[in-house]
Amino acid sequence: MLTSNALNPVWETEDYLMLRKSVKDFCRDEVLNAKREGKPLVQWMDENEETPEELWQKLAGLGVFGVSLPEQYGGFEMGKIGACIVSDELGYVDPAFALAVGAHMSLASEAIALFGNDEQKERYLSDLVSAKKIGALASTEQGVGSDVASMSTMAEKVDGGWVVNGNKQFITNAEIADVMVIIAQTQKGGGNKTMAMFILDLPSDGIKGMVREEKMGLHASLTNSFAIEDVFIPDNNLMGEVGGGFKMLMNVFNRSRITLAGCCVGMMRRAIDEAWNYTWDRRVFGKRILEFPTTHEKLAEMEVLKTLVESMTFDAAWRVDRGLDVKKFGAIAKYAGSEMAFKCIDSALQLHGGQGYMKSYAVEKLFRDVRAWRIFEGTSLIQLFTVFRSDLKTRLGM
Numbered sequence: 001m002l003t004s005n006a007l008n009p010v011w012e013t014e015d016y017l018m019l020r021k022s023v024k025d026f027c028r029d030e031v032l033n034a035k036r037e038g039k040p041l042v043q044w045m046d047e048n049e050e051t052p053e054e055l056w057q058k059l060a061g062l063g064v065f066g067v068s069l070p071e072q073y074g075g076f077e078m079g080k081i082g083a084c085i086v087s088d089e090l091g092y093v094d095p096a097f098a099l100a101v102g103a104h105m106s107l108a109s110e111a112i113a114l115f116g117n118d119e120q121k122e123r124y125l126s127d128l129v130s131a132k133k134i135g136a137l138a139s140t141e142q143g144v145g146s147d148v149a150s151m152s153t154m155a156e157k158v159d160g161g162w163v164v165n166g167n168k169q170f171i172t173n174a175e176i177a178d179v180m181v182i183i184a185q186t187q188k189g190g191g192n193k194t195m196a197m198f199i200l201d202l203p204s205d206g207i208k209g210m211v212r213e214e215k216m217g218l219h220a221s222l223t224n225s226f227a228i229e230d231v232f233i234p235d236n237n238l239m240g241e242v243g244g245g246f247k248m249l250m251n252v253f254n255r256s257r258i259t260l261a262g263c264c265v266g267m268m269r270r271a272i273d274e275a276w277n278y279t280w281d282r283r284v285f286g287k288r289i290l291e292f293p294t295t296h297e298k299l300a301e302m303e304v305l306k307t308l309v310e311s312m313t314f315d316a317a318w319r320v321d322r323g324l325d326v327k328k329f330g331a332i333a334k335y336a337g338s339e340m341a342f343k344c345i346d347s348a349l350q351l352h353g354g355q356g357y358m359k360s361y362a363v364e365k366l367f368r369d370v371r372a373w374r375i376f377e378g379t380s381l382i383q384l385f386t387v388f389r390s391d392l393k394t395r396l397g398m
């Protein structure tokens, strides 16, 4: 019993349906049904905290890392809607891989596509699309996550470039990245007006003490913390203007949050499928669990939540592709997506009873994985602040 995506004229045109089919087929054959060392690949990746290099390469072979990028760099020019279709399908089979791909595609590549100059785009984008290079984006530090403007990593101007010192924490893909978009402060206490965004080529001698964080879930997505000691970044790797770093980062986040919401749609679809399958198979008190009215209510509620998130996500993606401001709608999609996905997956786990808590059922991993969605790229509270500030401006001009 599998869900079908609602037919919608915005994101279910022939091109998008073809994209979805090719990613869906890939996800089924190369991820969901694939095996490694006699185990299902997803379980192997979760246990070994690793995404095999060849999986990156195979997905790159489909061209999807360039789904939103211009053709001249090997992209499909299918916009944010295309990116959401990819993240939806990846989220269905493995949220951890979906997150790693998201950091590569919707953080690093998108930052360079949006704010890199022509020479920088030429130098990096084709290699990111082909996965010859893997990307990461580093903003969070030991002392600073939500309050980005208080960042303490410093970039000091020197002849021919910048010397960066500080640290970064919880950075997805850092240990496997060849290209890291990095945000630093250029003046102590300068706040959000003096930050800068750079492209750092890796490996770099000044990246020290790389630690792989041990996490509750999302094991196959590597999360790293490290120190930055006297790292030289040449002038031609500065993106945009000095002082524009904060604004550029927020612009990237406003858009990448929508891709993250796309993953939530996939996770919810998976939870719903698992719940239908289990409640059909399992009998209690002489009946299938699916026969009880309380189960109907729960499954229907999950479907409602999923449909809401799907609509909000693709509506926000459509706005990006029309060039509209998505600060508010990106925050809404990320907030609603992560909160509702958490609720939906919790319901699926509950419908499994004790089995849902066991590793032999997919909902156990989904539950561990989804939790982080309410935290990264702005906690749920930060999304609500964004929505409120946007309304304050519209209503009271403040």
Ligand SMILES: Cc1cc2nc3c(=O)[nH]c(=O)nc-3n(C[C@H](O)[C@H](O)[C@H](O)COP(=O)(O)OP(=O)(O)OC[C@H]3O[C@@H](n4cnc5c(N)ncnc54)[C@H](O)[C@@H]3O)c2cc1C
Binding pocket: 103, 137, 138, 139, 140, 143, 144, 145, 146, 147, 169, 170, 171, 172, 173, 218, 223, 372, 375, 376, 377, 378, 379, 380, 381, 382
């Ligand atoms: C799996 C994972 C992957 C990640 N990947 C990346 C990555 O690739 N790149 C990157 O740069 N970062 C990454 N992060 C970091 C992530 O973006 C931050 O953890 C997140 O932004 C929250 O920051 P923080 O952890 O410092 O929490 P804090 O900012 O310390 O927040 C702690 C709590 O305080 C609340 N809070 C914050 N401000 C206020 C306020 N004004 N009023 C009331 N309460 C408030 C928050 O909502 C939260 O509940 C990742 C994190 C995780 C878990």
